[in-house]
């Protein structure tokens with residue numbers, strides 16, 4: 001019973017944070033907007049202030065039929081999507097991990113979500129996302145007793161991927177951003193060397209599948225593919241299966 005209450009609490013917190021992340025994702029890359037000013041959210045189309053009743057995660061979107069109350073412009077499906085993903089990831093963190101680990105994983109998933117969507121829109125990995133991911137990864141593995149080896153793993157990954165970054169960009173400019181190097185290094189703080197290799201594998205496979213199925217269908221073959229969302233997905237999955245991976249390599 002107590003567990004269920006905690007799980008529900010994480011879900012609701014995730015939905016609320018997700019709603020805030022929509023603001024962060026929209027405003028952070030824009031030079032003329034600050035995250036805290038204006039305090040109230042506004043419609044990107046008619047600039048009308050959004051009332052609190054129209055700002056309840058997911059429910060308001062459904063209640064308004066996906067349209068702005070004032071100008072009836074369609075609200076992007078992105079908003080309930082970010083809220084839903086954040087809510088579900090917070091819920092999963094609290095189901096599969098003890099509460100103190102779950103809290104650090106929520107920092108991690110927050111950073112991954114903000115970073116992924118900003119990368120999708122702007123082809124850029126934001127520093128504040130990287131800081132959240134680093135803090136979540138480092139905290140999570142440190143309370144699991146992996147300090148200082150988690151730091152060492154991250155430094156090794158940073159060295160290897162920096163080298164790869166310089167070589168890759170010598171052959172093809174902008175093929176691999178330094179933000180991706182930072183992202184992998186921060187994940188290595190949590191999931192160690194072997195886990196990071198698995199994250200690379202999942203991210204690459206997901207990227208290829210996406211490219212083949214969706215990108216081709218839309219005829220946008222030459223469009224640059226942001227790698228951040230795939231790295232985030234791969235890394236996040238590995239946090240959940242890291243013990244399985246470690247046990248496998250310990251036995252064999």
Ligand SMILES: [Zn+2]
Nearest residue numbers: 043046068071
């Ligand atoms: Zn409007």
